[in-house]
Structure formats: C-alpha cells, structure tokens
C-alpha cells in the first residue's frame with residue numbers, strides 16, 4: 148500500500164515536472180516569436196514551427212499565440228485579418244493582462260482602418276481593465292500605448308492624462324518608455340495650445356531622450372520646440388531648431404519626419420521673408436506622392452505657395468494654390484472631425500456609463516437608507532410595544548401589591564393578629580350595629596363574655612409561647628360553636644366576647660355552656676405539657692330598657708365575675724338578684 152502511494156506520488160511529481168517543463172518551453176517559444184514579430188520572415192518561420200506543437204498549448208498560450216499572429220498581420224498592414232485573430236484570442240477569455248494587450252492591438256487596427264469610434268470603444272474598455280492590472284511595468288507600458296493611440300486620434304486631453312499616468316510608474320518603466328511618455332506629454336501641451344508648458348516639456352523630453360540614447364525622439368522633441376517658436380512668430384529660433392532636428396532625422400533616414408520638417412521650414416522661411424528658400428522647401432513637399440501620410444505636410448506647403456504667389460503678384464497662381472490648399476484642408480478637417488466626433492461619442496458613452504453607475508449607487512444608497520429607516524421604525528415599534536407591556540405589567544403588579552397591602556392593613560386594622568378573630572374595636576362596632584337593628588326589630592340580643600382561668604399560671608409555668616398556643620386553641624374551639632352571624636371578638640388579653648344577634652337568654656346560655664365544655668376538653672398533651680384549660684363565662688341579654696350595647700356588656704361582665712367568684716369554669720347568667 149505504502150509502495151503504491153509512493154509510486155503515485157513519484158509519477159505525479161514526474162508528470163507535473165514534465166508538464167511544467169513543457170509549459171515553460173512553450174512560453175519560451177512564444178517569447179521568441181514576440182521578439183521576432185517585426186521581422187516578417189523570421190516570424191513566419193517561427194509560426195509554422197509553433198503550429199506543430201500548438202496542441203500542447205494551455206488556453207492562455209493559445210490566446211497569446213493568436214494575439215501574436217494578429218500582431219504580425221497588423222504590422223503587415225492586413226488590418227481586417229488581424230482583427231479576426233484578435234477576436235479569436237478574446238473569445239478564449241484570457242487573463243486580464245493578455246486581454247489588455249489584445250485591446251491595444253485591436254484599437255491600433257481600428258485606427259488604421261479609420262474606424263475611430265470602434266477604436267475608442269475598445270480603448271475605453273481597456274482603460275477599465277488596465278487600472279486593475281497588478282503588474283506595474285505592464286500597467287505603465289499600457290498607459291503609454293494608450294497615450295500614443297489617443298495622439299493618433301487627436302484626443303489631446305487623453306494623451307495628457309495617460310502620459311501623466313505613465314509617468315507615475317517612472318521607476319518601473321524602461322528609459323525608452325519614459326522618453327516616449329515625456330514626448331507625448333509635451334505634444335499634448337503643444338496641441339492644447341499651452342505654449343509655455345509645451346516649451347518646458349519638450350526641453351525635458353529632448354534632454355532626457357538624447358542623454359539616454361534615443362536621439363530620434365530627441366529630434367522629435369526639437370521639432371516640437373521649433374513648432375512652439377513658429378507659433379510664437381520667432382522664426383529665427385524656429386529655423387535653428389528645425390534645421391537641428393532635420394540633421395538628426397537625415398542620419399536615420401526617417402522620411403516621414405523629414406517631409407514634415409520640409410513643410411515647417413517652408414512656413415518658417417515665409418515668415419523670415421526668404422521666398423526662394425520657402426519655395427524650395429514647399430516645392431519639395433508638393434512633389435511628394437499624394438498619400439494620406441503626406442496630406443498634412445502638403446496642405447502646409449500649398450498655403451505657403453499661395454502666399455508666395457500672392458506676394459509675387461501672381462494672383463491666378465495664388466488662387467489655384469489656395470484652392471488646392473482648401474481641398475486638402477477640408478480632407479484633413481473631415482478626418483479631424485470624424486476623430487473628434489468619435490472621441491466625443493466615446494466620452495459621452497463613457498459619461499453615460501459613469502452616470503448609470505452613479506445612479507445605481509444612488510439607488511442602492513437610497514434602498515439601504517430606506518431599509519435602515521424601516522428597521523429603525525420596527526425597532527421603535529418593538530421598543531414601544533415592550534414599553535407599553537412593561538408599563539402594563541408594572542402597573543398591574545403595583546395594583547395587585549396595593550390591593551394586597553390594603554387588604555393586609557385592613558386585616559391588621561380589623562382582626563386580632565394572634566387569634567384571627569375580630570379585635571375589640573371592630574367587633575364591638577359591628578355588634579353595636581347589629582344590636583340597633585335587633586332592637587328596632589324587637590328581637591333579643593345576647594352577649595357572652597368569658598375570661599380564661601389562671602392564665603397567668605400557664606404563661607408562668609410553660610412560657611409565653613404556650614400561652615399564645617392556648618389562646619389560639621380556645622378561639623379555634625369556640626369558633627366551631629359560633630353560628631353564622633355571631634360576632635366573636637377578642638376583648639382584651641385573655642378575655643373574649645361573643646355577640647349574638649336575635650338570640651334569647653336561654654340559647655345564649657346553652658352556647659356558653661357548649662363553649663365552656665369545648666375549652667375544658669382541649670387536649671394539651673400534644674403540646675408537650677399536660678394541664679387543664681378552663682374559662683369563666685358571663686351571659687346577658689338585652690332588655691327593653693337598654694339604649695345601647697354597653698349596659699348588656701356590663702351585665703355580662705358582672706355575670707362573668709360571678710363565675711370567677713364561684714369557683715371558675717362555669718357559666719353565670721346575669722340576673723338582677725345577683726347585683
């Protein structure tokens with residue numbers, strides 16, 4: 148088993164290594180092709196070689212190969228064919244970094260096909276991608292390419308923008324690219340008619356490019372400086388700069404720039420009022436073939452020739468040159484207009500996109516704010532609900548507590564705490580009311596008073612707690628004998644009263660007897676001590692002479708003391724003989 152795992156690991160490692168080796172090798176082949184792409188013959192040879200090993204390519208490598216094939220077609224002037232390669236490369240959804248390169252080449256092809264709108268569309272897509280590139284070197288390079296493309300589209304604000312962006316990657320850029328970014332920046336200043344800025348920028352690019360071994364860009368910068376002086380009417384200075392840059396261009400046989408300098412020199416000599424020299428340079432330019440690349444120079448030369456003819460008094464010829472100049476001017480203007488329109492359209496569309504994103508963001512912000520508000524409202528409602536519920540519960544508890552307290556204090560005020568029967572005040576009040584009713588009704592009202600015998604002895608012998616127990620037990624047994632309507636009251640320490648409505652003397656006496664017997668029968672054994680409990684009773688009943696309850700109570704009290712005097716544990720009924 149272990150051997151199997153080892154074998155699989157070794158094989159995996161081996162296959163992985165071989166694949167990595169293959170992939171690196173294929174990358175190397177593509178690197179070679181990229182280097183040789185300008186050399187048409189060598190590039191063709193390498194492409195046919197690669198065609199054999201194409202099947203081993205990763206998707207990214209396939210896209211890169213298509214990009215290089217398209218680039219070769221672009222260099223050879225087959226713009227439409229190049230676009231097919233670029234589209235195929237794009238359809239493989241390559242990495243961002245490769246996609247950026249595809250976009251740049253597509254834009255170049257569109258510019259060459261004078262399809263400015265498409266070029267600008269691709270470039271604006273590219274500008275969205277390029278900002279996310281991780282590789283700073285590539286990022287800087289792409290900014291420079293974009294500046295160059297915008298320059299060919301005469302979108303000078305963009306040239307300025309991207310050359311400035313590129314300059315921020317100074318230390319990541321090659322000297323050549325730094326030199327180019329400086330030149331683009333200077334040209335944008337000139338074209339935007341910022342002449343002072345253009346002078347210092349061209350001086351900067353001229354010095355930097357010459358010192359670092361790029362004399363051709365140095366010559367272009369010198370030409371730029373000359374154009375600034377020509378614009379200012381400093382013809383002698385312009386002449387010196389144009390001649391200097393012409394010498395450099397001639398070393399490199401850079402014909403396009405040589406032609407441009409000739410046109411500019413014709414204009415300069417016209418300014419210097421040297422018609423022969425001006426005519427010499429203008430004639431050279433006019434003799435150039437009627438190709439698109441020469442139209443701009445020819446337009447300058449025609450204008451110079453028209454002016455020279457006018458100064459010489461040859462108005463017919465001046466008119467003819469003027470007409471030719473106008474034709475060229477219109478052609479160039481059309482092209483400029485087309486570029487400007489395309490640029491404006493791209494800018495507008497870009498603005499629309501930005502506006503759309505802005506609106507979407509606003510919508511999202513609004514939505515988030517609304518959601519937060521709703522959540523806040525919901526929370527407030529919840530809080531309110533909890534507050535109301537809380538208040539309700541607190542108030543209810545408060546009300547319950549109040550009722551309980553009230554009841555407690557009412558009980559405390561009405562009942563005796565130890566025995567639970569009416570206290571003297573309440574019991575006597577209630578009895579008084581009942582007595583009044585009974586006397587109105589003409590029925591008897593009886594009072595039984597009783598006092599425990601030798602209660603002090605119980606307290607002294609068995610303790611106060613035992614005394615309390617006896618008091619409660621007595622109330623318990625007497626309560627059993629009470630009828631509903633009887634008012635049982637603790638009258639004082641160990642003295643009690645039983646007020647009995649609608650009760651005659653005999654009945655009261657019987658009740659008193661029963662109560663006495665019940666008290667005597669109280670079993671004390673279980674309290675831990677054995678002793679007898681007894682009470683002395685006094686009974687009195689209302690008479691027609693009684694105006695209140697008090698005399699009846701007094702008579703019952705007299706009878707009760709009779710019971711005490713006659714040996715206790717007995718019932719005495721009040722009778723007038725007794726007193």
Ligand SMILES: Nc1nc2c(ncn2[C@@H]2O[C@H](COP(=O)(O)OP(=O)(O)OP(=O)(O)O)[C@@H](O)[C@H]2O)c(=O)[nH]1
Nearest residue numbers: 598599600601602603604606611612614615640641
């Ligand atoms: N344990 C207890 N003792 C009480 C209470 N109220 C009064 N007493 C006691 O009851 C006793 C009453 O004693 P006395 O007035 O001398 O009467 P007595 O001992 O019952 O004697 P006679 O009434 O003459 O039979 C006192 O010792 C009081 O302290 C009470 O609520 N609990």
